[in-house]
Amino acid sequence: MTTSELDTATARQFPIERCPFGPPAEYATMRGEAPIVPIRLPSGRTVWAVTRHAEAQKLLTDPRISTDSSREGFPRMTETTDEDLNERVAEAHAGFFIDMDPPEHDVFRRMLISEFSVKRIRAMRPGIEKTAYDLADAMLCSPRSAGDRPADLVADFGLPLPSLVICQLLGVPYEDRELFQTRTRQMVDFTTEPEASFAAVMEIRAYIDGLVTRAEENPGDGLLGRLVRERRATGELAHDELVGMMFLLLVAGHETTANMLPLSVLTLLRHPDQLAELRADPELWPGAVEELMRYQSIVDWAAFDRMAVEDIPLGDQTIRAGDGVYVLGLAADRDERAFPEPDVFDIHRGARNHVAFGYGVHQCLGQNLARAELEIALRVLYERIPDLRAAADVEDLPFRYGAPIFGLAAFPVTW
Numbered sequence: 009m010t011t012s013e014l015d016t017a018t019a020r021q022f023p024i025e026r027c028p029f030g031p032p033a034e035y036a037t038m039r040g041e042a043p044i045v046p047i048r049l050p051s052g053r054t055v056w057a058v059t060r061h062a063e064a065q066k067l068l069t070d071p072r073i074s075t076d077s078s079r080e081g082f083p084r085m086t087e088t089t090d091e092d093l094n095e096r097v098a099e100a101h102a103g104f105f106i107d108m109d110p111p112e113h114d115v116f117r118r119m120l121i122s123e124f125s126v127k128r129i130r131a132m133r134p135g136i137e138k139t140a141y142d143l144a145d146a147m148l149c150s151p152r153s154a155g156d157r158p159a160d161l162v163a164d165f166g167l168p169l170p171s172l173v174i175c176q177l178l179g180v181p182y183e184d185r186e187l188f189q190t191r192t193r194q195m196v197d198f199t200t201e202p203e204a205s206f207a208a209v210m211e212i213r214a215y216i217d218g219l220v221t222r223a224e225e226n227p228g229d230g231l232l233g234r235l236v237r238e239r240r241a242t243g244e245l246a247h248d249e250l251v252g253m254m255f256l257l258l259v260a261g262h263e264t265t266a267n268m269l270p271l272s273v274l275t276l277l278r279h280p281d282q283l284a285e286l287r288a289d290p291e292l293w294p295g296a297v298e299e300l301m302r303y304q305s306i307v308d309w310a311a312f313d314r315m316a317v318e319d320i321p322l323g324d325q326t327i328r329a330g331d332g333v334y335v336l337g338l339a340a341d342r343d344e345r346a347f348p349e350p351d352v353f354d355i356h357r358g359a360r361n362h363v364a365f366g367y368g369v370h371q372c373l374g375q376n377l378a379r380a381e382l383e384i385a386l387r388v389l390y391e392r393i394p395d396l397r398a399a400a401d402v403e404d405l406p407f408r409y410g411a412p413i414f415g416l417a418a419f420p421v422t423w
């Protein structure tokens with residue numbers, strides 16, 4: 009029998025608040041029920057939630073699934089009836105290729121692939137390491153930390169590290185971080201009103217527009233300068249498209265890792281035996297980073313909003329053309345069919361098959377960079393501050409439940 013209609017009556021309300029160290033309990037229940045189950049978004053729309061790992065990978069690689077949010081009927085988490093705002097949002101999307109389908113998407117992605125290759129990121133490692141040592145030393149030596157500990161692992165280490173690295177890579181002045189860091193957090197905060205969220209988008213875009221205009225007159229050494237010389241000057245990229253690409257790289261390049269780093273420290277502090285192993289054998293860090301990614305899966309559904317453009321049969325169900333689909337990355341990464349004892353944190357499990365960086369054509373372009381940053385930053389942090397520990401009870405920490413990308417607003421630490 010084929011159950012093909014989205015059953016609004018049985019749909020759960022979404023999003024369901026996550027727990028600090030794992031998915032909400034409902035995820036396991038939903039995964040047990042079926043690989044796809046109906047859920048109701050705050051916008052009132054009922055969509056399919058994908059709960060299992062195999063089906064998540066299948067759907068994220070299915071060409072009948074679209075990520076283009078400018079399509080009519082695209083399932084948004086929140087809806088605004090302000091037509092003017094909807095139109096302005098659509099206009100601001102030039103070059104923002106995470107929201108595009110092939111072949112349009114591939115044109116932009118292809119221009120950047122070599123910039124994020126394993127080889128290119130390997131060459132960046134000494135610079136990342138120096139940044140990590142500088143930040144750890146500054147934390148140890150700063151009058152703030154020495155005088156009135158605790159330090160804040162988010163403000164003093166987790167956020168500056170990826171911000172410095174991406175600024176340097178792109179050729180964006182780090183002095184301007186206040187603007188793009190605060191606006192990014194407003195933009196990705198689920199509790200922000202659509203108008204305020206759009207205002208934050210436009211402020212970052214306006215800032216980047218200025219950078220691109222200056223680079224068009226006088227290209228510098230970073231990735232922006234290279235794109236101006238090699239793609240803009242040849243007419244391959246329009247001004248607005250270059251702005252959209254830089255916007256995506258700047259936002260995706262700092263906010264995700266900034267959340268992941270402090271959460272990783274917290275997770276390791278809760279598993280002292282495995283932390284001791286890592287400190288004794290630094291070769292274990294790459295495997296540990298994969299497990300941290302799987303275990304936290306911080307993006308969960310936030311980047312995985314999709315719409316079926318044709319009917320897609322899946323097991324004994326069918327996703328109809330026009331149906332919305334949200335892949336629950338965190339549910340997939342805790343699927344016992346893919347990861348035995350999925351709720352156990354185990355740095356030896358070989359977790360690389362997780363979907364925390366996505367899967368398919370949109371799989372994270374910056375994943376080699378993110379892996380290098382996490383591996384180096386965590387190793388350096390524990391090398392410099394071996395007795396690093398939390399300065400507050402875990403239950404009291406300000407987890408960012410209102411943000412689609414999970415993280416900590418602050419993490420007081422001491423040593």
Ligand code: HEM
Pocket residue numbers: 075105106107117256257258260261262264265268306307311312363364365366367369370371372373374375377378
């Ligand atoms: C821990 C850190 C990170 C996590 C968890 C993460 C997660 C993700 C995920 C889940 C996607 C897939 C989105 C989708 O399917 O729609 C994605 C895409 C993307 N990420 Fe990351 N990311 C991280 C770091 C980075 C970094 C450092 C960069 C550097 C610029 C970056 C740039 C991008 C870009 C450009 C895309 C869009 C790719 C495309 O559409 O082809 N990410 N990321």
